Amino acid sequence: MAHKRAMYRTGDAICDELLGLLEKFANETLAKQNRFRLGVSGGSLADILCEGMYDLRSDFSKWQIFFCDERVVPEADKDSTWGIYKRQLVADHDNVPESIFFPVNCSLDVNEAAADYERTIRKAFGLEKSTEVPSFDLLILGIGPDGHTASLFPGHPLLKEDKKLIAPIDNSPKPPPKRVTMTLPLINNAKVCLFGAQGRGKAEMLKRIVADRDKSLPATLVDPPNGQLIFVACDEAASLIEGDPLRGC
Numbered sequence: 648m649a650h651k652r653a654m655y656r657t658g659d660a661i662c663d664e665l666l667g668l669l670e671k672f673a674n675e676t677l678a679k680q681n682r683f684r685l686g687v688s689g690g691s692l693a694d695i696l697c698e699g700m701y702d703l704r705s706d707f708s709k710w711q712i713f714f715c716d717e718r719v720v721p722e723a724d725k726d727s728t729w730g731i732y733k734r735q736l737v738a739d740h741d742n743v744p745e746s747i748f749f750p751v752n753c754s755l756d757v758n759e760a761a762a763d764y765e766r767t768i769r770k771a772f773g774l775e776k777s778t779e780v781p782s783f784d785l786l787i788l789g790i791g792p793d794g795h796t797a798s799l800f801p802g803h804p805l806l807k808e809d810k811k812l813i814a815p816i817d818n819s820p821k822p823p824p825k826r827v828t829m830t831l832p833l834i835n836n837a838k839v840c841l842f843g844a845q846g847r848g849k850a851e852m853l854k855r856i857v858a859d860r861d862k863s864l865p866a867t868l869v870d871p872p873n874g875q876l877i878f879v880a881c882d883e884a885a886s887l888i889e890g891d892p893l894r895g896c
């Protein structure tokens with residue numbers, strides 16, 4: 648696959664473009680294989696996906712939805728990303744069943760939760776007995792105000808993790824402190840990494856990531872060598888970027 652990087656500007660909101668690309672990648676994948684394996688994030692992207700995912704024209708029974716990161720809190724906690732998807736999406740839409748989600752077991756301590764989730768992912772990909780890195784069909788990632796993505800934060804030792812696919816963090820600068828996160832080896836083996844950025848507050852970071860390619864920022868380190876890298880940004884979030892500096896890279 649050509650290493651395609653691009654940024655799409657979407658006017659005042661990213662939801663239609665983000666959901667449209669999700670539907671496109673899901674159905675392109677399902678035209679070639681019987682499973683679409685997706686990783687989703689929390690924060691504002693969870694709100695967008697919970698609002699519109701149910702309405703996509705796709706066979707959700709063939710989807711498997713994992714979490715790029717998760718806060719290690721009870722599912723009923725307002726901070727639980729799976730809890731948000733369960734309450735705001737699954738509860739109201741029978742066509743998006745709970746059975747297609749693979750939540751983190753947050754009843755475990757953070758270290759065991761990470762190891763357990765890595766086993767869960769390996770099993771879903773049929774790679775329990777392999778050292779091969781699973782390749783997600785699509786990862787939908789957010790960008791934090793400090794340039795973090797998933798739960799990979801600037802300057803954190805996890806950025807150098809090259810063995811674990813899922814790692815624990817117990818000192819997240821973004822509360823809550825205990826989380827598990829996909830690491831760069833897993834993220835960068837995806838077929839498509841799709842970032843969503845909305846609002847003026849993301850403009851400086853998005854410029855440093857997309858235009859400056861500032862590698863001090865974890866989001867800039869997401870660059871799948873054999874996959875696609877796509878940013879979906881509203882006009883305000885992309886307001887400090889001239890043209891599309893990624894196109895053709």
Ligand SMILES: O=C(O)[C@H](O)[C@@H](O)[C@H](O)[C@H](O)COP(=O)(O)O
Nearest residue numbers: 688689690691789790791796797
């Ligand atoms: O659960 C989380 O905290 C996220 O996965 C995190 O990486 C998020 O995507 C960014 O912090 C951006 O959040 P916003 O899109 O809400 O700004």
